[in-house]
Amino acid sequence: MNMKKLATAIATVTVALASPAAFAAWTLNMTPGITAISRRVYDLHMIMYWWCVAIAIFVFGWMIYSLVRFRKSQGAVPDTKLVHNTKAEIIWTVLPVLILIIMAVPATRTLIETDDASKSELTIRITGYQWKWGYQYVDSGVEVLSTLDHASNAARQLGSGIDPTTVPDYLLNVDHPLVVPAGVKVRLLISAQDVIHSWWVPALAIKKDAIPGFVNEAWFKIDTDKTGLYRGQCAELCGRDHGFMPIVIDVRSKADFEAWLKTQQAMQRPADPAAAAVATAGDAAAPTG
Amino acid sequence: MAYSATAESHDHHDHRPSGIWRWLSTTNHKDIGTLYLIFAGVMFFVGGSMAMVIRLELFKPGMQFVDPAFFNSMTTVHALAMIFGGVMPAWVGLANWMIPLQVGAPDMALPRMNNFSFWLLPFAFTLLLIGFFVPGGAPAGGWTLYPPLVLQGGDSFPLAVFAIHLMGASSIMGAINVIVTIMNMRAPGMTLLRMPLFVWTWLITAYLLIAVMPVLAGAVTMLLTDHFFGTSFFSASGGGDPVMFQHVFWFFGHPEVYILILPAFGVVSEVIPTFSRKPLFGYEAMVYATASIAFLSFIVWAHHMFTVGMPLAGELFFMLSTMLIAIPTGVKVFNWSATMWKGSLTFEPPMLFCLAFLFLFTIGGFSGLMLAIAPADFQYQDTYFVVAHFHYVLVPGSIFTIIAAVYYWLPKWTGHMYNMTLAKWHFWLSTIFVNVLFFPQHFLGLAGMPRRIPDYATQFADWNMVSSIGGFGFGLSQLLFPYIVIKCIRGGEKAAARVWEGAHGLEWELPSPTPYHTWETPPSIALIHKGGEHWTEDGDDA
Numbered sequence: 001m002n003m004k005k006l007a008t009a010i011a012t013v014t015v016a017l018a019s020p021a022a023f024a025a026w027t028l029n030m031t032p033g034i035t036a037i038s039r040r041v042y043d044l045h046m047i048m049y050w051w052c053v054a055i056a057i058f059v060f061g062w063m064i065y066s067l068v069r070f071r072k073s074q075g076a077v078p079d080t081k082l083v084h085n086t087k088a089e090i091i092w093t094v095l096p097v098l099i100l101i102i103m104a105v106p107a108t109r110t111l112i113e114t115d116d117a118s119k120s121e122l123t124i125r126i127t128g129y130q131w132k133w134g135y136q137y138v139d140s141g142v143e144v145l146s147t148l149d150h151a152s153n154a155a156r157q158l159g160s161g162i163d164p165t166t167v168p169d170y171l172l173n174v175d176h177p178l179v180v181p182a183g184v185k186v187r188l189l190i191s192a193q194d195v196i197h198s199w200w201v202p203a204l205a206i207k208k209d210a211i212p213g214f215v216n217e218a219w220f221k222i223d224t225d226k227t228g229l230y231r232g233q234c235a236e237l238c239g240r241d242h243g244f245m246p247i248v249i250d251v252r253s254k255a256d257f258e259a260w261l262k263t264q265q266a267m268q269r270p271a272d273p274a275a276a277a278v279a280t281a282g283d284a285a286a287p288t289g
Numbered sequence: 290m291a292y293s294a295t296a297e298s299h300d301h302h303d304h305r306p307s308g309i310w311r312w313l314s315t316t317n318h319k320d321i322g323t324l325y326l327i328f329a330g331v332m333f334f335v336g337g338s339m340a341m342v343i344r345l346e347l348f349k350p351g352m353q354f355v356d357p358a359f360f361n362s363m364t365t366v367h368a369l370a371m372i373f374g375g376v377m378p379a380w381v382g383l384a385n386w387m388i389p390l391q392v393g394a395p396d397m398a399l400p401r402m403n404n405f406s407f408w409l410l411p412f413a414f415t416l417l418l419i420g421f422f423v424p425g426g427a428p429a430g431g432w433t434l435y436p437p438l439v440l441q442g443g444d445s446f447p448l449a450v451f452a453i454h455l456m457g458a459s460s461i462m463g464a465i466n467v468i469v470t471i472m473n474m475r476a477p478g479m480t481l482l483r484m485p486l487f488v489w490t491w492l493i494t495a496y497l498l499i500a501v502m503p504v505l506a507g508a509v510t511m512l513l514t515d516h517f518f519g520t521s522f523f524s525a526s527g528g529g530d531p532v533m534f535q536h537v538f539w540f541f542g543h544p545e546v547y548i549l550i551l552p553a554f555g556v557v558s559e560v561i562p563t564f565s566r567k568p569l570f571g572y573e574a575m576v577y578a579t580a581s582i583a584f585l586s587f588i589v590w591a592h593h594m595f596t597v598g599m600p601l602a603g604e605l606f607f608m609l610s611t612m613l614i615a616i617p618t619g620v621k622v623f624n625w626s627a628t629m630w631k632g633s634l635t636f637e638p639p640m641l642f643c644l645a646f647l648f649l650f651t652i653g654g655f656s657g658l659m660l661a662i663a664p665a666d667f668q669y670q671d672t673y674f675v676v677a678h679f680h681y682v683l684v685p686g687s688i689f690t691i692i693a694a695v696y697y698w699l700p701k702w703t704g705h706m707y708n709m710t711l712a713k714w715h716f717w718l719s720t721i722f723v724n725v726l727f728f729p730q731h732f733l734g735l736a737g738m739p740r741r742i743p744d745y746a747t748q749f750a751d752w753n754m755v756s757s758i759g760g761f762g763f764g765l766s767q768l769l770f771p772y773i774v775i776k777c778i779r780g781g782e783k784a785a786a787r788v789w790e791g792a793h794g795l796e797w798e799l800p801s802p803t804p805y806h807t808w809e810t811p812p813s814i815a816l817i818h819k820g821g822e823h824w825t826e827d828g829d830d831a
């Protein structure tokens with residue numbers, strides 16, 4: 001390969017890597033998410049990462065230096081008396097302790113923050129089933145059952161012959177997403193019917209086990225400008241179709257959310273046929289992801 | 290085996306049955322060590338082929354080859370086979386071979402029990418593996434056996450429980466044997482703080498085994514009675530608690546992680562000094578660091594369960610206690626680095642594998658430290674980030690050091706040198722492919738791919754394909770290992786008693802191959818001082 005061809009190849013690869021589509025596929029890192037907490041978790045993750053990089057540079061640098069410098073083939077003579085050095089040993093015990101303390105402070109602070117679910121304005125019950133999610137808006141009684149969408153389900157059958165890349169949001173799409181308001185503190189009560197599942201939406205930095213017979217609590221408050229669809233998956237092995245029970249949250253403005261909730265309420269209790277008709281029309285117009 | 294011919298002529302009173310009966314009835318620590326190592330080797334390939342099925346199905350998105358239920362069986366049995374069939378028996382095999390040689394004992398203290406503890410294993414794994422042929426298929430609830438899911442298993446569920454009982458009994462007997470041997474059979478003058486670190490780390494490992502294997506046996510027995518006898522230890526509807534199982538399981542599970550890795554620390558502490566031609570730096574600090582890690586391993590278990598909904602105080606405690614493990618682990622890594630400092634290094638295959646350990650295990654340690662941070666763990670838990678983490682500590686951690694140990698002592702066992710060039714090929718292929726295999730899994734986990742799924746969203750496709758290519762490369766390159774070992778057993782250049790120029794320790798004072806019976810008269814104090822951990826050129830104790 002001549003230099004010109006090589007340069008073209010490198011340029012092509014660079015452009016490909018720099019394009020947004022390629023970035024989407026070759027994702028390297030965690031999402032900073034859409035809540036204050038998720039950003040704190042992301043920051044914590046990055047702080048830990050950079051600490052590890054710094055320690056790695058020191059430790060690996062030391063090792064590599066020894067590997068290069070003290071080779072027998074280069075005539076290195078061993079210093080067999082060097083088996084102990086109190087000063088060095090104290091340093092490499094105490095220094096890590098200090099670094100760990102520095103790491104523990106923000107970690108503890110974030111942990112305490114994630115734990116405080118008080119003063120929530122909306123409560124949603126989440127129930128894990130083999131293999132779907134049930135959502136119930138506790139105050140209004142609205143219920144939503146959320147399963148893998150038809151297109152993904154058809155494509156994921158063994159020998160379906162359907163190319164997954166032709167299915168939009170393959171395996172990350174559901175028939176009915178969980179609709180939530182932005183800018184409102186929402187409390188989740190998470191449980192399960194049959195086996196343990198785990199409700200995980202990376203954009204919220206929430207992963208909480210859904211355990212039959214027990215109720216777990218979590219909360220989030222999404223930034224008002226972060227409306228849209230966000231996706232997650234069941235994270236605890238729950239049997240044959242564990243890989244096929246995704247989670248989609250549909251974040252709407254507070255007003256849009258309330259309107260949606262009202263139509264759902266009317267539709268699920270069709271005492272008044274007129275309200276039900278309006279609700280159906282409204283639902284069809286709404287984006288379902 | 291090849292050494293038997295020499296051993297026969299060397300040892301006049303060496304009566305043993307021939308053929309298969311020799312292996313069934315043997316009470317010789319070398320024979321039993323060999324049996325353990327062969328068994329472990331077979332199980333590595335059994336568990337490894339399951340990993341190949343997993344990587345094949347994950348090569349691209351869409352279900353191409355197996356049913357999701359069978360995929361779950363693959364991940365479950367892969368883990369059980371590798372942990373209980375591969376790594377643990379390999380370490381017991383090495384303990385059997387080396388501990389008597391290294392402490393100057395004629396054999397293990399309880400030779401008949403030694404035979405029994407090995408021969409339980411084939412039965413245990415027959416029970417586990419016939420699960421593939423019974424109604425409901427092989428266990429598919431994950432190696433962690435969480436209820437209620439595990440209780441949905443078919444007929445293979447009780448088989449797996451009995452298999453675990455047998456493995457546990459075998460491990461406990463093996464551990465008792467190691468402790469009694471080390472405590473009672475050391476040659477006069479072989480004081481505790483003169484023992485090679487492989488002996489030290491195995492002594493501590495044996496205590497861990499005795500402490501936690503009964504806990505696992507109890508936990509799976511409660512699963513069994515929940516399933517068949519109407520108890521409800523782990524069922525909320527009967528007043529039990531499924532999370533209680535996780536606490537009990539991980540009380541076993543975290544020390545188990547150190548059962549798999551502490552003997553590796555021992556091997557690295559033997560190999561690095563040998564090929565640095567320098568005694569181990571900070572011998573006593575190494576012993577204390579190992580003991581501290583073992584102690585800490587009992588108080589960190591719930592870091593595997595940060596998402597189950599523990600009270601804040603619990604999460605804090607387990608986060609902070611887990612972070613503490615970094616301190617003794619750091620001491621070890623620094624001591625190994627200091628051993629190489631001002632050494633005279635050569636790079637034979639055992640050293641190469643231990644160097645890969647040093648770098649890659651440290652990477653696994655970094656991801657472990659990140660996983661300890663509870664709020665961040667909410668994102669990492671049950672993703673490929675965790676899969677990458679524990680494979681970095683188990684494959685280049687435990688398995689590479691098992692390979693290093695075999696390459697280190699194989700000439701001693703067989704009396705022959707093996708093919709160094711091929712072994713270096715084995716090293717380079719393994720080290721390159723293990724990174725291609727597992728490094729991208731960090732990215733997959735951070736990007737949001739859960740573990741234990743047979744199919745995935747298309748944005749995970751590229752790194753999965755890279756990982757699978759690494760997996761196939763790694764799997765294929767391991768075929769070199771049995772080829773090199775078998776060729777070495779059959780013949781080869783004659784090995785010297787002190788196989789490696791810088792090797793110190795009692796085993797190198799024996800001829801290669803080692804006779805069938807060794808140290809029937811204990812080594813002299815002079816020999817112990819010469820070979821001891823604080824060796825000097827003239828044989829005096831420093």
Ligand SMILES: [Cu+2]
Nearest residue numbers: 197234238242
């Ligand atoms: Cu699930």
Ligand SMILES: [Cu+2]
Nearest residue numbers: 543546590593
């Ligand atoms: Cu652990």
